[in-house]
Amino acid sequence: MLHVLPGQSEYISKTQAGGDMDDTGMAEKLVRVLQRPDGDTALRPVHTFGISATGFFEPSPIAGNFCVAEHFNTAKTGVIVRFSNGSGSATRRDGWSDVRGMAVRFHLTDNRDTDLIAMTLPEFFAPTPKTFLEFAEEAAPAPYEGQTPWQKILSLIQLKLPKRDPYPGETISPDDGAIRFADQNAYAQLGVLQAATIGAPTSYVRAAYHAVHTFIVTAPDKTQRWVRFTWQPIAGVLRTDPNLPPVDDYLDAELQDRLGKEPARFSLMMSIGEIGDDFEDPSRPWPPHRIRVMMGTLTLDAVSKNQLELCEKLSFNPGLLTDGIEASADPVLHIRKESYEISSEWRGATPCPFSQR
Amino acid sequence: MTNPNSWLNRYVNTLPERGWFNFLSRYVVVPYWIWKEPRPKLPGGPRPSPQPSESVQRMMNLIMPLKDPSPAGRARATMAIAQNVDEIFAGLDNVGTVHFARFLLIDDNICMISVYDGDFSNYIRDFITTIGSVFDDVVSLVEGGEALLPTEHNVEKFIDWVHDHDLFQAPDFPTDLFGLQDAAKGLAPNKPPHMLESLPRDLILQLHANRNISLGGGYRAYPGVSAAQVRRKFGQGW
Numbered sequence: 174m175l176h177v178l179p180g181q182s183e184y185i186s187k188t189q190a191g192g193d194m195d196d197t198g199m200a201e202k203l204v205r206v207l208q209r210p211d212g213d214t215a216l217r218p219v220h221t222f223g224i225s226a227t228g229f230f231e232p233s234p235i236a237g238n239f240c241v242a243e244h245f246n247t248a249k250t251g252v253i254v255r256f257s258n259g260s261g262s263a264t265r266r267d268g269w270s271d272v273r274g275m276a277v278r279f280h281l282t283d284n285r286d287t288d289l290i291a292m293t294l295p296e297f298f299a300p301t302p303k304t305f306l307e308f309a310e311e312a313a314p315a316p317y318e319g320q321t322p323w324q325k326i327l328s329l330i331q332l333k334l335p336k337r338d339p340y341p342g343e344t345i346s347p348d349d350g351a352i353r354f355a356d357q358n359a360y361a362q363l364g365v366l367q368a369a370t371i372g373a374p375t376s377y378v379r380a381a382y383h384a385v386h387t388f389i390v391t392a393p394d395k396t397q398r399w400v401r402f403t404w405q406p407i408a409g410v411l412r413t414d415p416n417l418p419p420v421d422d423y424l425d426a427e428l429q430d431r432l433g434k435e436p437a438r439f440s441l442m443m444s445i446g447e448i449g450d451d452f453e454d455p456s457r458p459w460p461p462h463r464i465r466v467m468m469g470t471l472t473l474d475a476v477s478k479n480q481l482e483l484c485e486k487l488s489f490n491p492g493l494l495t496d497g498i499e500a501s502a503d504p505v506l507h508i509r510k511e512s513y514e515i516s517s518e519w520r521g522a523t524p525c526p527f528s529q530r
Numbered sequence: 531m532t533n534p535n536s537w538l539n540r541y542v543n544t545l546p547e548r549g550w551f552n553f554l555s556r557y558v559v560v561p562y563w564i565w566k567e568p569r570p571k572l573p574g575g576p577r578p579s580p581q582p583s584e585s586v587q588r589m590m591n592l593i594m595p596l597k598d599p600s601p602a603g604r605a606r607a608t609m610a611i612a613q614n615v616d617e618i619f620a621g622l623d624n625v626g627t628v629h630f631a632r633f634l635l636i637d638d639n640i641c642m643i644s645v646y647d648g649d650f651s652n653y654i655r656d657f658i659t660t661i662g663s664v665f666d667d668v669v670s671l672v673e674g675g676e677a678l679l680p681t682e683h684n685v686e687k688f689i690d691w692v693h694d695h696d697l698f699q700a701p702d703f704p705t706d707l708f709g710l711q712d713a714a715k716g717l718a719p720n721k722p723p724h725m726l727e728s729l730p731r732d733l734i735l736q737l738h739a740n741r742n743i744s745l746g747g748g749y750r751a752y753p754g755v756s757a758a759q760v761r762r763k764f765g766q767g768w
Contacts, residue, residue: 319534322542329545329555332563332731338534338543352726359720362705366726445754449580460702462583462747464754 200511213263223257225484228473240390242497251280256377268419275382276489287495291382297455302508311354317346372412378437387501399446407438488517574696583754591697592642599638621661
């Protein structure tokens with residue numbers, strides 16, 4: 174018998190039904206549309222460049238009160254984490270403004286794993302696979318030239334922000350298409366705005382990462398809660414100076430150097446949703462006033478030595494969950510499970526955990 | 531294709547920091563847009579919400595312009611609070627839903643900043659019931675306040691007045707400003723969607739209509755918890 178918190182009961186039937194998707198072939202279309210002309214099909218279509226590190230997760234003393242999952246009830250759980258740049262370009266551009274990713278795999282007992290995949294953008298661009306496909310098609314990288322000085326002056330006189338200048342070496346960009354899409358679809362505006370202004374972190378461990386989707390966690394008394402997770406860096410958030418020329422390759426070396434001297438830590442915060450929140454729409458973040466529970470601390474103490482096997486070939490999946498944590502009916506979360514499998518297969522990676530069954 | 535490194539482009543990129551451009555913007559460009567596309571003043575205080583955590587730890591930022599902002603007038607306002615500390619503290623205890631409250635003098639204003647649980651109108655109504663006489667002293671020193679005296683007999687009018695002087699709370703998510711501006715004009719929010727590039731102009735024009743604003747709903751260390759729950763948990767309740 175499950176107990177559902179007040180205000181959350183109306184969602185249970187849709188969730189248990191697994192949503193109302195009719196997305197035949199959608200996952201494949203999504204992976205295909207995300208492949209950039211300047212990408213490499215042997216690599217990931219997005220979040221192409223990354224680095225993995227290892228460490229452990231320690232739950233907070235109260236985490237087990239909220240979730241029965243093993244890693245919230247075990248003193249220490251080993252992890253591997255892949256940090257990444259969001260772009261699918263095959264040329265590394267650490268210093269460009271871009272969303273960053275943080276995929277965490279918790280190594281549970283009996284050779285089981287569970288993943289939590291997060292990014293620096295606090296919301297997704299679209300609420301459904303269909304609308305995300307439309308977004309991705311419109312935002313396909315296209316030639317980017319910025320504005321002429323006269324166009325910038327006109328923008329300033331109209332109290333609009335001028336477009337940024339292209340970065341050195343930047344010839345194509347998704348920016349114009351993304352903004353064009355957001356002008357027609359209000360749900361995409363927050364994500365597009367924040368992605369355009371997100372900047373570059375000084376370190377992968379100096380950014381906050383949001384898991385954007387809603388998950389359902391089960392407590393020991395069977396109470397179920399609809400929640401969202403965020404990793405908060407203990408070192409604090411710090412971006413590079415956008416007025417300085419961007420540096421193309423510094424994040425991997427910074428992480429290696431940092432972890433060679435001392436561990437890096439993140440707090441795992443869990444926000445509990447309430448009636449009226451968008452449980453199934455990842456394009457809509459929850460306000461910062463929801464009850465927030467500190468679920469534990471992640472400590473990273475080493476960069477993986479074999480980056481080919483333990484980073485590039487590794488296949489994470491947001492659908493790789495464990496007892497005590499379920500996917501909500503969020504249709505984007507469900508399609509991502511399939512898309513990650515396809516992406517893994519196409520680039521010849523170590524098979525996704527779902528493929529091994 | 532524009533050369534980003536051209537002298538003209540680099541100069542244009544620095545325009546927002548140049549004095550002459552800011553002068554032009556302040557006295558010509560912005561006034562023109564204020565004239566052409568005025569925005570209605572957006573209402574103060576927290577917005578209605580079905581979520582329980584939005585009904586606790588709500589912010590009130592009450593800005594009341596003093597009739598006499600001279601040092602002597604400001605001293606009178608100071609005395610109006612200082613001479614009634616017992617009454618204010620006893621009243622706040624009796625209201626029972628207040629986490630924090632304080633009075634400030636900022637420039638020509640006396641401000642009451644508080645964090646409370648529950649409905650805004652009930653909060654003000656409780657206040658009038660418990661410390662109406664203090665508010666009479668304060669309101670008598672404030673522009674437009676004489677029409678509200680005695681506040682105990684003008685409760686609904688006083689509630690409207692407080693609401694009007696409570697700061698507009700900018701949305702936690704910047705693009706939500708579009709929908710709030712639509713609603714203030716009686717339009718359906720985001721139908722049609724706004725152009726994203728117009729957000730800076732919408733914000734600037736809104737800051738003309740609402741000169742002082744609260745920047746978002748603020749941080750809470752223990753969100754979703756009422757003052758009564760905190761007191762009960764720590765054994766300080768009543």
